[in-house]
Amino acid sequence: MAVLVQQTDGTPVQGVTVSVDGKGWSGVTDASGNFDFGVVPPDTYTVTAQGNCPTPPPPSPISQTQPVPKGASTQFKLVLPPPDFDLTAPCRILKPGGNSVQMSVSEKPGNPVGTYTWTSPSTNIRIDNPNSTTVTVSGLTVSSGRDAEVITIKRICAGCADATKTVAVTVATVIFSASPNQRYGYDDYDTPADHTDDHICMKQSDYSFLKVDIQGGAVGTDFDFVCDDTSVCAPVAPGGDASFDLRLNSGSTNKGATPLKAESKCAGAEVFAQIQTHVYKEKLVEVVVAKIHDSTNSATDLNFPSADYAAETNNINAKMKEGVVKYSITNYDPANAQTDVRFDLDGNGVLSYDIAAGGGRELNAIKTAFTGTGTKTRVAIIKDMKSFYYLSTPANVGDTTITVTASSVFGYPGGAYPLGTGASQENVRVASSSGSTITLGSALTKAHVAGESLEFPASGWSSDPILVTEGSSSFDVLKWTIPHEAGHRNLQLSDIDVDATTIMYYSRGRTDYRLRYCPRQQRYAPRGTENQWETIPR
Amino acid sequence: MKLASALLMLVGVVAAQQPAKTNSSTVEDSMPKTAQEYIAAFERGDDFTPPSTGLIVNGQPDLAALEVLGRSLATADASAREKIVRLLVDLGRRTDPLTPRGADVLRHPKILELLAGPGLAKPDSAREAAMDSLRHLGTFPDLKHFGDSFMKALTDAPTEEAFLLVAKAKPSVGKDRVERLASLPEWKSVEAAKIGRAALGDKDAEDTFLADASKAEETSNGRMLADALSKLGLIGTPRALRAIAERLRTPLIFEIPGAFEKSIRLDVLQALLYNFPDQPELYPNNIISEADYTVAEHYCERTLGVKYTVPPPPFLTYRGYPSPRE
Numbered sequence: 001m002a003v004l005v006q007q008t009d010g011t012p013v014q015g016v017t018v019s020v021d022g023k024g025w026s027g028v029t030d031a032s033g034n035f036d037f038g039v040v041p042p043d044t045y046t047v048t049a050q051g052n053c054p055t056p057p058p059p060s061p062i063s064q065t066q067p068v069p070k071g072a073s074t075q076f077k078l079v080l081p082p083p084d085f086d087l088t089a090p091c092r093i094l095k096p097g098g099n100s101v102q103m104s105v106s107e108k109p110g111n112p113v114g115t116y117t118w119t120s121p122s123t124n125i126r127i128d129n130p131n132s133t134t135v136t137v138s139g140l141t142v143s144s145g146r147d148a149e150v151i152t153i154k155r156i157c158a159g160c161a162d163a164t165k166t167v168a169v170t171v172a173t174v175i176f177s178a179s180p181n182q183r184y185g186y187d188d189y190d191t192p193a194d195h196t197d198d199h200i201c202m203k204q205s206d207y208s209f210l211k212v213d214i215q216g217g218a219v220g221t222d223f224d225f226v227c228d229d230t231s232v233c234a235p236v237a238p239g240g241d242a243s244f245d246l247r248l249n250s251g252s253t254n255k256g257a258t259p260l261k262a263e264s265k266c267a268g269a270e271v272f273a274q275i276q277t278h279v280y281k282e283k284l285v286e287v288v289v290a291k292i293h294d295s296t297n298s299a300t301d302l303n304f305p306s307a308d309y310a311a312e313t314n315n316i317n318a319k320m321k322e323g324v325v326k327y328s329i330t331n332y333d334p335a336n337a338q339t340d341v342r343f344d345l346d347g348n349g350v351l352s353y354d355i356a357a358g359g360g361r362e363l364n365a366i367k368t369a370f371t372g373t374g375t376k377t378r379v380a381i382i383k384d385m386k387s388f389y390y391l392s393t394p395a396n397v398g399d400t401t402i403t404v405t406a407s408s409v410f411g412y413p414g415g416a417y418p419l420g421t422g423a424s425q426e427n428v429r430v431a432s433s434s435g436s437t438i439t440l441g442s443a444l445t446k447a448h449v450a451g452e453s454l455e456f457p458a459s460g461w462s463s464d465p466i467l468v469t470e471g472s473s474s475f476d477v478l479k480w481t482i483p484h485e486a487g488h489r490n491l492q493l494s495d496i497d498v499d500a501t502t503i504m505y506y507s508r509g510r511t512d513y514r515l516r517y518c519p520r521q522q523r524y525a526p527r528g529t530e531n532q533w534e535t536i537p538r
Numbered sequence: 539m540k541l542a543s544a545l546l547m548l549v550g551v552v553a554a555q556q557p558a559k560t561n562s563s564t565v566e567d568s569m570p571k572t573a574q575e576y577i578a579a580f581e582r583g584d585d586f587t588p589p590s591t592g593l594i595v596n597g598q599p600d601l602a603a604l605e606v607l608g609r610s611l612a613t614a615d616a617s618a619r620e621k622i623v624r625l626l627v628d629l630g631r632r633t634d635p636l637t638p639r640g641a642d643v644l645r646h647p648k649i650l651e652l653l654a655g656p657g658l659a660k661p662d663s664a665r666e667a668a669m670d671s672l673r674h675l676g677t678f679p680d681l682k683h684f685g686d687s688f689m690k691a692l693t694d695a696p697t698e699e700a701f702l703l704v705a706k707a708k709p710s711v712g713k714d715r716v717e718r719l720a721s722l723p724e725w726k727s728v729e730a731a732k733i734g735r736a737a738l739g740d741k742d743a744e745d746t747f748l749a750d751a752s753k754a755e756e757t758s759n760g761r762m763l764a765d766a767l768s769k770l771g772l773i774g775t776p777r778a779l780r781a782i783a784e785r786l787r788t789p790l791i792f793e794i795p796g797a798f799e800k801s802i803r804l805d806v807l808q809a810l811l812y813n814f815p816d817q818p819e820l821y822p823n824n825i826i827s828e829a830d831y832t833v834a835e836h837y838c839e840r841t842l843g844v845k846y847t848v849p850p851p852p853f854l855t856y857r858g859y860p861s862p863r864e
Contacts, residue, residue: 205616205663205697231724252666252697254730281666281698313587328588358857364826373823374631374642375811387860410860458860462798464823466858481861488797495796506796507862524796 001037001068003076005029005049007161013051013080015159021046021063042070052159053083055108082163084108085155091266092147092169093222094125094139099270103167104134105153114157122149124171139171146170146217172216174223174262174273176200179211179245185322185533187517199517200260201278201533202233202250203324209245210275212238212262220244223272224265229258233277254281255538278517280324281538285490287482288376290332290465292366293383295340299349300383303470304478305338309381312479316513319503320483323515323533325491327483332370341369351385351467355456356406359463370465377486378465381478385469387461388453392436395448402438402454409433410456419444420452428454462488477508491536495523504532573606576625580618588628599629604648611664612656619664623657627671636816640824643815644675654684661695669699673706677816678774685709692719698730702772705730705737706813713738729769736773747773748781760790764805771809776842782809783838786831789851801854807834814841828853 005016012033019026020037027035048063058081068074085108091101105116118130124143128136143149147168155163175195178186183206189197202208214220220238225246227233236247248260260277263269289309294300313329320327333339343365346352354360366380389404416427429441461467466485468478480503487493487504495506498521503513506523519529570576571592580586593603611622630649631642644650657668672681685707692700696719704712716738720731736743747769754762767785770778790802804822811820818824819833828850838844
C-alpha cells in the first residue's frame with residue numbers, strides 16, 4: 001500500500017508524515033512524495049497526511065479511505081494545500097531612481113521557517129536580496145501601466161507544499177507644469193524641459209491651478225499634495241485621474257513662499273515632484289493717461305486722437321497677472337477726448353524738454369493742467385518732442401568743448417545733432433562729456449551765445465508726468481510703453497537687457513510682456529540681475 | 539495672385555497698427571448701469587473696470603444702489619464680493635469733493651459703513667481688498683469709529699492687512715489684544731504685527747522703526763529711508779509722524795538706473811498722506827515747484843509742530859531718464 005503526497009499542481013511533497021488510522025502505522029514521504037507501507041492485509045484503510053505547515057488548516061481531513069484488495073498494489077493520493085504566509089508591502093508606488101521600498105514576508109503561527117525567493121520578469125524594477133524574507137525594491141523606469149510590475153514570492157519548506165504570492169507595483173513620475181487655467185504666474189526658470197526648477201505665484205487669499213501629469217499608471221489619489229507652510233498654500237486633494245489641474249488655495253500673507261510637494265503616501269513620504277509656490281499681495285497700479293495737444297498749433301495734433309488706452313487694461317492685465325500685478329488704466333478725459341493744453345510755448349510744434357530743469361516750462365504747463373489725479377501715475381501722450389541742453393556760456397568758432405546748464409549729460413548715441421537755431425545753427429557730434437562740459441567730435445564752425453540749445457535724441461522721458469511720444473510708433477507700441485514706464489515708477493523694476501520677452505525689456509521691440517521670477521539681466525549699471533516678482537513692492 | 543496676397547498682408551499690417559477705436563454707443567450700452575446689473579456681471583465673472591457708470595445721482599453715490607450692493611456684499615462669493623468692494627471704493631473716490639483738488643480719499647459714510655461691515659464679513663480676498671482700501675483712503679477720524687469692528691476682524695482671522703488696518707484706526711481698547719496676538723509664534727516676526735504693536739503704543743517697537751529711519755539717513759541710503767518712512771507712516775503715532783515730517787527737506791534720492799531719480803521728499807509726503815489723505819497739499823502729484831513743498835511744510839508745522847531750519851535741497855520730484863529714439 002503506497003501513499004503519494006502532492007501539491008495542488010502535482011508536485012510531490014517530501015517529509016510529510018503519513019499514517020494509517022487505527023493501525024499505528026506511519027512513515028515520512030521521500031523526495032518523490034512517496035511512502036510505501038508494504039503489503040498489507042486486504043481491508044479498507046484510511047490514510048492521513050500530516051504536513052509540517054498547519055496554517056492554513058488543511059481541508060478536513062487530508063485523508064483518503066479506500067479498500068485495499070488482496071494482492072493489489074493500491075496507491076493513496078493525498079493533496080496537501082499550500083501554507084499561508086504574511087506579505088507586507090505597504091508601498092507600491094515607486095519613483096524611478098528614487099528611494100527603494102521594503103517588502104517582507106513572515107510565517108503564520110505554527111508554520112516552520114521556509115525559504116523565500118522574490119522574482120519578477122520586469123526590467124522596470126530591481127529587487128535586492130531576493131532570497132530573504134525582507135527585500136528592497138527600486139524603481140528604474142516608468143511602468144507601462146498601473147500594477148504592471150509583478151513580483152512573485154515563493155516559499156519552500158520541507159514537509160509543506162510550496163506557496164507563492166504576488167505583489168504588483170507601479171513605477172510612476174509626477175510632473176508639475178503650467179496649467180492653461182492658471183490665474184496668475186508660472187515661470188519655467190528658462191528651462192522649459194526641466195520642471196523641477198519652476199515657480200508658480202498666486203494672489204493672496206485667492207487660488208490658482210497647477211497642471212499635474214502622472215505617468216506610469218498612478219493617479220492623483222496615490223499621492224499627498226502638500227505645502228510645507230500651510231499658511232501660504234493649501235492644495236485641494238485631487239481625484240483619481242492621472243492628469244488634472246490641481247487647485248491651490250493661497251494664504252492671506254502679503255508675501256510668502258513655500259514648496260508644494262507631491263508626496264508618496266508611504267512612510268517616509270518620498271517627494272515625487274516639487275515646485276516653489278509664491279503668494280503675493282496683488283500690486284495695483286493706477287495710471288491715468290491724458291492725450292495732450294495744443295490747439296494753438298496743429299502740428300501737436302495726435303496721430304491717434306481716438307485711441308482708448310483705458311480699453312487696453314484687460315489686455316495688459318492678461319500679462320501683468322503673471323507677476324500678481326493689476327493695472328487700472330483710466331483716461332484723463334472722461335469722454336476720452338484729447339486734452340487741450342497750451343504747452344507749445346516756443347511754437348516749434350513739439351514739446352521742448354529742458355533736460356537740466358527736469359522738463360522745464362512746457363512740461364510744467366502739462367503738469368499744471370493735469371490735475372485731480374490723486375496718487376495715480378500720470379502719463380501724457382504727445383505727438384512729438386525735442387529735448388535740449390542749453391549753453392551756460394558762449395561758444396566760439398574753433399571751440400571743441402561747450403558748457404551746458406546741466407550738471408551732467410546723458411550719453412549721446414552716434415550721429416549729429418543741431419546746436420543753436422536760425423543762422424547760427426550747425427550740426428555737431430558729441431564725443432564725450434564730463435559734468436557740464438561736452439567735448440565735440442570736431443571744432444565749431446559758428447559762434448553761439450549762452451542759452452542756445454543742443455538737441456538730445458529722446459522719444460520720451462520718465463518724468464512726471466511720464467512723457468510718451470507718438471512719433472512714428474504704432475498704437476501697439478504706444479500702449480505697451482505705458483505699463484513699461486509705470487513698471488519703472490510703480491513696480492520699481494529696471495530696464496532689462498537681452499531678454500525681449502519681458503515687459504521691462506529696454507527697447508520697444510518686445511515680443512512678450514511677462515514679468516519673470518527668473519532673474520533678468522539689468523540694462524544699466526550696476527547691471528546686476530533682477531527677480532521681477534520679488535522686486536515689486538507689495 | 540502674389541499681388542493680391544501682398545495687398546491683403548498690407549491691409550492686415552495697417553489694421554494692426556490702428557488703435558482700437560472706441561465705439562462709444564456700443565461700449566457704453568454694454569456697461570452696467572444699475573447695482574443689479576453690476577452684481578449680475580460680477581457673478582458672471584466679469585471684472586470691474588473703473589470708472590463706474592450709472593450709480594451716481596446729483597454727484598453723489600445713489601443710496602438705493604448702495605443698499606443693493608451692500609446686501610450682495612454680505613452674501614456673494616469671494617470673487618463677486620471683491621469686485622463690489624472695488625466698485626464701492628471707486629464710487630466713493632470719484633464723488634469726494636476733494637478729488638478735483640487732487641486728493642484720493644474715501645469719506646462717504648455709507649460706503650465706509652459697508653466696507654467696514656459686510657465688507658469684512660468673510661475671511662476672503664474681498665475682506666483684504668476692503669481693508670486695504672480703508673486704510674489707504676480712509677481718514678483716521680472716520681476709521682476710529684469702526685475700531686471695534688476692525689479689532690473683531692483681526693481677532694477672528696488675523697492677517698497682515700488686519701494688523702495694518704487696526705494700526706491706522708488705533709482703537710482705544712486694542713492695545714492688549716494686539717499685543718497678545720502679535721506675540722503668538724506665528725506673528726512674532728511678522729512686520730505688520732510689529733507695526734500694529736508700535737501703532738497702539740508699544741514704545742520699544744516704535745523705537746525700532748524710528749532707528750531704521752535714522753540708520754538709513756546716516757548711511758545716505760534713499761531707498762532704505764523711503765522704506766523706513768513708509769513703515770513709520772503705517773504706524774502713524776504722533777512721534778512717528780513728526781519723524782517723517784522732519785525729513786521733508788531730505789536731499790536723498792531713490793534711483794532706478796536708466797529710468798528716473800526720485801526725491802525722497804515725495805516718500806515723506808506719501809507717508810504723511812497715508813495718515814492725512816484729505817490734505818491735497820501732501821500729494822506728490824500736486825508738487826510742481828518748491829512753493830508746493832513749502833505749502834506741505836506749513837501743514838506739518840501747523841499740525842505736527844515741526845520746524846524746518848536747514849535749507850531745502852535743489853527742487854526735485856522726478857528726474858526722468860530719456861527713452862531712446864528708435
